[in-house]
Amino acid sequence: xxxxxxxxxxxxxxxxxxxxxxxxxxxxxxxxxxxxxxxxxxxxxxxxxxxxxxxxxxxxxxxxxxxxxxxxxxxxxxxxxxxxxxxxxxxxxxxxxxxxxxxxxxxxxxxxxxxxxxxxxxxxxxxxxxxxxxxxxxxxxxxxxxxxxxxxxxxxxxxxxxxxxxxxxxxxxxxxxxxxxxxxxxxxxxxxxxxxxxxxxxxxxxxxxxxxxxxxxxxxxxxxxxxxxxxxxxxxxxxxxxxxxxxxxxxxxxxxxxxxxxxxxxxxxxxxxxxxxxxxxxxxxxxxxxxxxxxxxxxxxxxxxxxx
Amino acid sequence: xxxxxxxxxxxxxxxxxxxxxxxxxxxxxxxxxxxxxxxxxxxxxxxxxxxxxxxxxxxxxxxxxxxxxxxxxxxxxxxxxxxxxxxxxxxxxxxxxxxxxxxxxxxxxxxxxxxxxxxxxxxxxxxxxxxxxxxxxxxxxxxxxxxxxxxxxxxxxxxxxxxxxxxxxxxxxxxxxxxxxxxxxxxxxxxxxxxxxxxxxxxxxxxxxxxxxxxxxxx
Ligand SMILES: Nc1ncnc2c1ncn2[C@@H]1O[C@H](COP(=O)(O)OP(=O)(O)OP(=O)(O)O)[C@@H](O)[C@H]1O
Ligand SMILES: [Mg+2]
Numbered sequence: 001x002x003x004x005x006x007x008x009x010x011x012x013x014x015x016x017x018x019x020x021x022x023x024x025x026x027x028x029x030x031x032x033x034x035x036x037x038x039x040x041x042x043x044x045x046x047x048x049x050x051x052x053x054x055x056x057x058x059x060x061x062x063x064x065x066x067x068x069x070x071x072x073x074x075x076x077x078x079x080x081x082x083x084x085x086x087x088x089x090x091x092x093x094x095x096x097x098x099x100x101x102x103x104x105x106x107x108x109x110x111x112x113x114x115x116x117x118x119x120x121x122x123x124x125x126x127x128x129x130x131x132x133x134x135x136x137x138x139x140x141x142x143x144x145x146x147x148x149x150x151x152x153x154x155x156x157x158x159x160x161x162x163x164x165x166x167x168x169x170x171x172x173x174x175x176x177x178x179x180x181x182x183x184x185x186x187x188x189x190x191x192x193x194x195x196x197x198x199x200x201x202x203x204x205x206x207x208x209x210x211x212x213x214x215x216x217x218x219x220x221x222x223x224x225x226x227x228x229x230x231x232x233x234x235x236x237x238x239x240x241x242x243x244x245x246x247x248x249x250x251x252x253x254x255x256x257x258x259x260x261x262x263x264x265x266x267x268x269x270x271x272x273x274x275x276x277x278x279x280x281x282x283x284x285x286x287x288x289x290x291x292x293x294x295x296x297x298x299x300x301x302x303x304x305x306x307x308x
Numbered sequence: 309x310x311x312x313x314x315x316x317x318x319x320x321x322x323x324x325x326x327x328x329x330x331x332x333x334x335x336x337x338x339x340x341x342x343x344x345x346x347x348x349x350x351x352x353x354x355x356x357x358x359x360x361x362x363x364x365x366x367x368x369x370x371x372x373x374x375x376x377x378x379x380x381x382x383x384x385x386x387x388x389x390x391x392x393x394x395x396x397x398x399x400x401x402x403x404x405x406x407x408x409x410x411x412x413x414x415x416x417x418x419x420x421x422x423x424x425x426x427x428x429x430x431x432x433x434x435x436x437x438x439x440x441x442x443x444x445x446x447x448x449x450x451x452x453x454x455x456x457x458x459x460x461x462x463x464x465x466x467x468x469x470x471x472x473x474x475x476x477x478x479x480x481x482x483x484x485x486x487x488x489x490x491x492x493x494x495x496x497x498x499x500x501x502x503x504x505x506x507x508x509x510x511x512x513x514x515x516x517x518x519x520x521x522x523x524x525x526x527x
Contacts, residue, residue, distance in 0.1 A: 013402065013406045013409065013410065013413045013419075015399075015402075015410075015413075015414075017401040018401075202397070202399075203399055205397075206397050206399060207410075207414060208383070208386075209357065209359065209386065209391055209393075209397075210386070210391070210410060210411045210414060210458070211383055211384075211386035211387035211388075211389070211411065211414065211415070212383070212414035213380070213383050213414075214379065214383075216414050216416075307359075
């Protein structure tokens with residue numbers, strides 16, 4: 001279909017056979033390479049996206065840790081910490097992390113039956129920042145320490161930095177993989193193009209004998225290779241899209257919701273969004289473009305070598 | 309139009325297939341090229357098609373020394389030459405119509421401009437009913453006629469034909485020869501290689517006789 005469209009404006013005769021083994025190999029190869037590139041790109045994009053989201057989420061949260069003391073003093077200490085926090089600029093909300101909350105958080109590791117009641121755990125006040133830039137950590141720390149010398153503030157900065165470093169590494173490796181896949185695509189296209197040209201050598205010779213210029217022959221082969229590359233690219237890109245949709249469905253429905261949450265926490269939501277899909281289309285276009293340029297150069301080099 | 313000046317030819321390190329060729333082909337002439345199998349008829353035609361270069365001497369075609377032609381000039385010259393190969397060399401994936409129209413298509417002419425011409429020519433050589441058949445479905449004689457049609461469709465100034473009547477019955481052979489004579493009358497220079505001497509007797513055209521690598525002309 002695509003070749004018909006491409007051929008319509010050239011000449012009505014398709015000088016290069018529509019379906020040859022070499023052509024099918026090339027289409028499959030481009031499809032696979034496009035699929036790999038798209039999956040790599042999608043994974044990188046999702047990791048990057050959720051790392052950014054996560055990082056900004058984590059950056060909006062600090063905790064105040066209060067050393068355990070006996071009896072009612074604990075409760076009043078917690079209240080003091082909450083009100084001090086709420087008085088600080090940039091703070092949206094502050095609330096205590098109760099023992100039940102802690103148990104719920106630790107349940108996946110310690111089991112439902114586990115009872116924290118008997119332990120002297122530090123109490124935590126979770127402070128959510130509405131405006132992290134307006135928040136002044138040092139002044140809150142000072143105020144806290146006047147009445148509660150034991151209190152410490154924990155902002156997840158080190159965590160955040162680690163996370164950024166990790167996602168940075170993943171993104172970098174992904175981009176490296178993407179570049180290697182593209183390089184492999186170029187090499188494979190060179191081989192496939194040379195193979196296709198060699199297997200169509202008789203056509204090239206006959207065309208030369210009846211006076212066809214290299215430009216004409218190259219044009220005929222290039223439009224074939226372009227159609228093949230485009231077909232392969234679209235198939236590979238569509239397969240990658242299906243892959244992401246299926247992966248999203250699987251994480252959403254197959255895993256118990258709690259586990260899915262954790263998977264999502266680690267890998268982000270399995271959805272690309274419009275930006276991601278536009279990114280996939282750009283990847284497909286780059287592969288199709290690379291295939292087209294590579295085969296163009298290879299065809300010209302082949303024609304320059306054959307004796308007319 | 310064509311001038312051989314002491315032209316010699318050998319393949320690789322092999323023996324000289326052709327040597328001491330000295331003759332001229334005038335525009336509008338008709339020559340038979342004869343000689344036993346292996347005498348070098350196809351080789352001589354390949355020289356004229358520019359697919360081989362002389363290994364010695366000087367070959368001038370269309371007022372140009374072929375030794376000095378670059379690829380582009382060569383292709384431009386080939387657009388004035390029609391060739392019928394001994395082994396036809398039709399493109400297997402194209403129909404008879406497309407094979408015959410190919411020389412016009414590669415010159416960038418739109419199909420609308422040549423459709424009826426190609427149709428007419430195919431009717432004339434008796435291939436009207438096979439217009440959409442691929443070469444594998446054609447008989448030897450039909451392929452030969454398709455190859456001839458392809459060579460003449462673009463009205464070349466020089467027509468080279470290698471055994472163009474080798475695969476057809478004598479009656480059709482005579483008709484095809486009359487086609488070549490007709491083309492010649494309209495101005496095409498023709499060199500036709502054959503070893504079927506009995507066919508030539510009814511035509512009073514000069515013969516280039518190849519023997520032991522050398523050519524002699526018999527008027
Ligand atoms: N590509 C080639 N490489 C080496 N030798 C060749 C090549 N083509 C032809 N020859 C040799 O050149 C000689 C002449 O061959 P050519 O094909 O020109 O003869 P011909 O007169 O056309 O014969 P025929 O009537 O059988 O077609 C032969 O001895 C052949 O072996
Ligand atoms: Mg021969």
